[in-house]
Amino acid sequence: MLLECFIFILITFLMRGVQCEVTEVFAEKGSLAVLPCKYSPTSSVSPAIFWVKANKGTVWMKQKSGVQLWGSSWLQKGFQRVRCPHTQFEKGDYSLQIISVTEEDGGVYSCRVDDGGIHAETMVLLRIITVSISPLVVMSGRDVSVTCTVTPGFNEVTAAQWFLNDSQFPRKTEIISPGETFKSLVKEKASARLTGKWTCVVGYRGKEGRASATLSVSGILQPPSDDTKVYAAVGSAATLPCVFSSGMIPSSPLWEKLQPGSLNKASPSRLPSSFSSSSLSSQLPWDKSAGLREVDFKDEGRYRCSGTVQGQRLVRNLQLVxxxxxxxxxxxxxxxxxxxxxxxxxxxxxxxxxxxxxxxxxxxxxxxxxxxxxxxxxxxxxxxxxxxxxxxxxxxxxxxxxxxxxxxxxxxxxxQKSSGFSKNTAAVVGLSFLLLVLLLILAQMYKNHRRKQNIFQYPALEAIIHTISNEQEERERNRVKK
CATH class of the missing domain: 2.60.40.10 (Immunoglobulins)
Structure with a gap:
């Protein structure tokens, strides 16, 4: 591929008035690739543009008359896989767009702009980067490989960085480079922790390309890995998760408690009395989670959930803290x-x-x-x-x-609160006693008042009787004197 580029550059240097640039572009397989080509026209007449791929002939061209032509391999049942937007021509941008690029689209492209006898040439090397997973859906515990491919490859040893769910994957990878095709390979035993988006990032001469693919691992999805810790408070209810892939109904599901310090041996002691492994009516058939109605401190330890799927025994250990x-x-x-x-x-x-x-x-x-x-x-x-x-x-x-x-x-x-309570109680008792004394005094005063009213119930009659009695005594004294 680099030899082809060299031949293109040599030819353009032999041409009079030619300007040449070499640009590298990365594009992910299936995406839109943009091959840059920029030139500032010197005349008001629309220039002619020619896009050619090495050893493949014309890709797309526009004559000065405005007529456009496409290479036969770039037309598929009337669908034009390449285009050069006219809206950018006034800005001197004649970049080529390739829709849904394939690995075969990788290679060297040439953009030539003819403007009144002045020829501007731009060389573009398009590299297609692809991430593939085999098998795409794998059973937990079986081998899986993730491959990053760059076409065409590099003449120098180049490394690739791997990211799983946007976090860098720390394991070592196998690199097959240099060559016509660059490859970086990851081999692992499938587990739930490998589920998600795998991204390969390749950098070369200041340019960077990346591609992604999604890996699905069937088996026990929750908990996602062994020794996952589940936290619960004494006296509360707790759920021990054991969820298989959707639609995967395990046979012979089993819960066990492991001995302290043992990875595989089940404890001879029985599961906690509040432990329940029976599926609830609301649970799906592939959800074999268990629970404890009331957690005790002695219930802590490691538990194991297992089930058989497609003849393979799937096991997941978790720890109750x-x-x-x-x-x-x-x-x-x-x-x-x-x-x-x-x-x-x-x-x-x-x-x-x-x-x-x-x-x-x-x-x-x-x-x-x-x-x-x-x-x-x-x-x-x-x-x-x-x-x-x-x-x-x-x-x-x-x-x-x-x-x-x-x-x-x-x-x-x-x-402090006891002292305050005692003071308040004494005050209440004292006030109650004073109130009682006042009530007794008032009752006695009212009683005396009523007694006086009973004694002097007819005061006018008593005055008349007293006057008559005095007059009789006065007449008796006068009679005696006579």
Whole structure:
């Protein structure tokens, strides 16, 4: 291919008044390739444009009269695979566009612009980059290969970078280069972690090309890999996922608990009493997830899910990590309580946070200030300390889980609150006693008032009787004197 390019360049240098440029272009198979060709016309007359591929003849041309012609191999049942947009001609842009490029389209192209006796020549080397997967859909545990191909290849040793779901793939790859075709090969045992978009990036002489393909792995999709950790709080319900590929119904599904420190040996002890492996009515036939109705700290450990598909036994191990909160009283006088967040496995935990959880009028959770650390000390419990506290534990991938602890509203936990309660009680009792005394006094005063009213019920009649009695006594004294 480079020899062809050299011949083109040699010919153009022998031509009088010729300007020559060499440009490399990468294009992904099936995409739109744009081969650049720019020239600033010196006259008002529309120039003639000729696009030619080495050893393939004319690709597309436009004469000065405006007549366009296409090469026979670029016309497929009336569909024109190449075009040169006229809207860009006024800007001096005569770039060629190739629709849905194939590996056969790779090679050396020449663009010649004839403008009033001045000839401008541009050489373009088009490389087609392709990513292929074999087989396209593979069963978990079987061999799969991902290949990156660049046509034409390079005369120098060139490396390729691989990315899986936009993250660089760290494994070593096999490179077949130099040659007519460049190849970079990845071979792996298929697993769910390989599922997704594979992207190959190749750089050469300042240019970069990339292509992608999607790999689908059938088998156990959830959890995506062995030793996936599932976090649960003591007393809560937990789900142990085991989901096969859609439409793949396993036979003889089985759940086991593994012995501590063992990768393969199942524990002789029975599964937890709250463990349930029976599929719910809402679950799909390929969902063999299990659950624990109420997690206990002793339920922590490694579990295994397995099932047979197409004669192959598929197995996935996962680990249940259990969290709990322990409380301890440091000082009874100061009523200081320490809460400690404990996990059965802390290998993935990088940070602990404590937050107080409250609820607004709409019932929405509201989180208070954050306290860092594995332990939380609450000294002299006050109203701000009562209620629910949550311990959140996080790792490199974000929050892993949380567990809550409820601090009850009890006076015995707080000397300050107990003292306040006693003072309030004494005040209430004193006020009640004074009120009772006042009521008794008022009752006695009212009783005396009523007694007086009963004694002097007819005051006018008593006055008349008293006057008559006095007059009779006066007449009796006068009679005696006579």
């Amino acid at each position: 259990v969290a709990k909160i322990e409380s301890s009283v440091l000082s009874k006088k100061k009523a200081s309580v320490t809460l400690t967040c404990q996990l059965s496995d802390t290998s993935k935990v990088t940070e602990y946070e404590w937050v107080r959880v409250t609820y607004d009028l709409n019932g929405t959770q509201v989180f208070g200030s954050i306290h860092k650390g594995k332990t939380l000390s609450i000294s002299q419990l006050s109203e701000e300390s009562w209620g629910t506290w949550a311990c959140r534990f996080s790792g490199k991938e974000g929050i892993l889980g949380n567990i809550t602890y409820h601090v009850p509203m009890m006076s015995g936990f707080s000397g």
